[in-house]
Amino acid sequence: MREEQELKELRPLVATMPTENELEVFQNEVLRPILKYQQELWGFISRQEPFISKAISSGKSASEKWNLLMKTATKNSSLKYQWIGMVTGLLTNVEFAFYYQNKKELDKRIMGMLAQRMVDSY
Numbered sequence: 001m002r003e004e005q006e007l008k009e010l011r012p013l014v015a016t017m018p019t020e021n022e023l024e025v026f027q028n029e030v031l032r033p034i035l036k037y038q039q040e041l042w043g044f045i046s047r048q049e050p051f052i053s054k055a056i057s058s059g060k061s062a063s064e065k066w067n068l069l070m071k072t073a074t075k076n077s078s079l080k081y082q083w084i085g086m087v088t089g090l091l092t093n094v095e096f097a098f099y100y101q102n103k104k105e106l107d108k109r110i111m112g113m114l115a116q117r118m119v120d121s122y
Helices: 004-010 022-037 039-048 050-057 062-075 077-088 093-101 103-121
Strands: none
Touching (some): 039 050, 050 103
């Protein structure tokens, strides 16, 4: 059985700007802390996957690296869903229900934030 409080206690605090948009609140209060919690894991993945390390270590600008990561991850759907699963696996049942109702938009946000973390980690 999933202990929802235990899942929430794993997440570090992340300072964000207040907002009333439901998706932005979810992004800031749930997704960002999960991504921060897994920062070491994302760093490990970005060093192990050849296309990620090649894209990130290229001499391109940060925005070009971000675009390349997003383009590659979109083409490789199994990798994209592996990454999304690594985030959604740490959601509580209530949070997952909200995620599932807004899956398309939240998947885009997860991928965008993750690509940015990978670019920033190098």
